[in-house]
Amino acid sequence: xxxxxxxxxxxxxxxxxxxxxxxxxxxxxxxxxxxxxxxxxxxxxxxxxxxxxxxxxxxxxxxxxxxxxxxxxxxxxxxxxxxxxxxxxxxxxxxxxxxxxxx
Numbered sequence: 562x563x564x565x566x567x568x569x570x571x572x573x574x575x576x577x578x579x580x581x582x583x584x585x586x587x588x589x590x591x592x593x594x595x596x597x598x599x600x601x602x603x604x605x606x607x608x609x610x611x612x613x614x615x616x617x618x619x620x621x622x623x624x625x626x627x628x629x630x631x632x633x634x635x636x637x638x639x640x641x642x643x644x645x646x647x648x649x650x651x652x653x654x655x656x657x658x659x660x661x662x663x664x
Contacts, residue, residue: 567606592624603627607658
């Protein structure tokens with residue numbers, strides 16, 4: 562459920578806080594889980610255009626290890642170049658967030 566909330570563009574800080582609180586005994590394991598795209602909930606949150614720094618901080622504080630977990634992405638999904646290439650890169654969550662913010 563946290564992966565879904567993190568990727569949802571109309572999520573809220575309260576929703577994240579509620580999920581983290583409701584799963585406090587196992588939240589680190591939950592936040593370290595990867596989905597079918599090899600992404601953690603923090604990766605998905607960083608790709609969410611409506612994610613706020615407060616949301617990132619809340620998830621990062623709940624599972625500091627998630628900050629450095631890398632996701633493998635095809636370069637054409639990450640780079641601005643629209644030509645599909647065969648390259649792959651490893652990306653940490655904050656790099657995705659900075660990219661989404663145009664930084």
